[in-house]
Amino acid sequence: MNNGTVLEQAKSFLYKNGRLLDRRRYEYHFEGGSAEAVIDALRAYQNPDGGFGNALEADIRCPYSQPVPIEMALHVMDEVALYAPDVLDGIIRYLRGITLPGGGLPFVFRSASEYPHMPWWKTDRDDVASINPTGLVMGLLSKQTTNTAIFEEHWFLKNVAYVWSVIDNEQPSGYQDGIHWIVFLQHAADQERALPQLAKIDDWLQRPETIERDTEAEGYVHKVLDWAPARNSYAAKAIAADDLNLHLEALVRQQQDDGGWPICWPTVSPGAETEWRGWVTVERLKTLKSYGML
Known part of the structure; x- marks a missing residue:
């Protein structure tokens, strides 16, 4: 493998096709770019209500704020280790407003159906809680230290109780x-309560059907490096070194002729596919870097 060629081709793909956000993410991870530049690009997707929309999740094309793009925004801030106070304050304000009476966040709102969207982003109700995205949203909010006062707020505690x-x-x-x-x-505050549940997760990760170990498996599957995209990923403990090496080698082979990596799900449009490929290409490069292959 020519490490320089992999990176050079991916950069070419991103600058031909990628969103500004993903070009900034690439620059941050591989060219000494600033976290502030990444956050500036992220702000373009934030709405006046503090939530995120505007196709940050590329298969929800509506401009309105939706729950899952909040998860993606938190992921971006976490990866560059900058929970910008103004962006975070908007997220908190939005989450206060959409937390359901019994706790939890919806998977998607009906407003997504007013614009192009994939079928799984359709719902008839706005009042059904879902672990996706509530779990990850609350996990990342619990991890950040920019605003710890929220840990005692009623909406936060209701969502934690729901999870x-x-x-x-x-x-x-x-x-x-x-x-x-x-x-x-x-990242739960109650680690004494979390540890037995993590042990349950450890058992579940070891089941043959949980992690797809076939490097050539097709369709919407989640393989070794989806579960363990970095050396310190929690699920890495469930993956043998030989399997890890096979999937890293396959990941390099899967870079396409245009320099980007493919995705394994259908999208709402060719433009959305290109946007997703930009996001995923940065994720794949991050994985190769984490494992010392770039």
């Missing part, structure tokens, strides 16, 4: 559930 109720009474059903459980449990 605990899911974890105490259900089993994760796949990757989308699993990552929300893991991030929440890693």
Whole structure:
């Protein structure tokens, strides 16, 4: 593998096709770019209500704020280790308003259907709580230290209680559930309560059907490096070194001729596919860097 060629081709792809946000993310991770520049690009997706929309989640094309883009915005701030106070304050204000009476955040609002969207972003109700995105949102909010006063606010405690109720009474059903459980449990304030649940997660990760270990598996599957995109990923403990090496080698092979990486799900439009590929390409480069392959 020519490490320089991998990076050079990916950069070319991103500058031809990627959103400004993903170009800034690339610059931050590989060219000494600033965290502030990443956050400046992220701000363009934030609405006056403090939430995020405007196709930050590329298959929800509506301009209105939606719950899942909040998760993505928090992911961006976490990856550059900058929870900008103004952006975070807007997120908190938005979450205060959409937290359901019994706790939890909806998966998606009906307003998503007013604009192009993939079928899974359609709902008939705005009042059904979902572990996705509540788990990861609350996990990342618990991790940040920019605004710790929220930890005692009623809406925050209601959402934490909702996530605990899911974890105490259900089993994760796949990757989308699993990552929300893991991030929440890693950063939950009550680690004495979290540890037995993490042990349950450890057992679940070891099941053959949980992590896809076939490097050539097709369709909407989540493989070794989706679960362990970095050396310090929680799920890495469940992955043998040989499997990890096979998937890293496959990841390099999967870089396409245009320099970007593919995605494994259908999108609402060719433009949305290109936007997703920009996001995923930065994620794949981050993985290769974390494992010492760039």
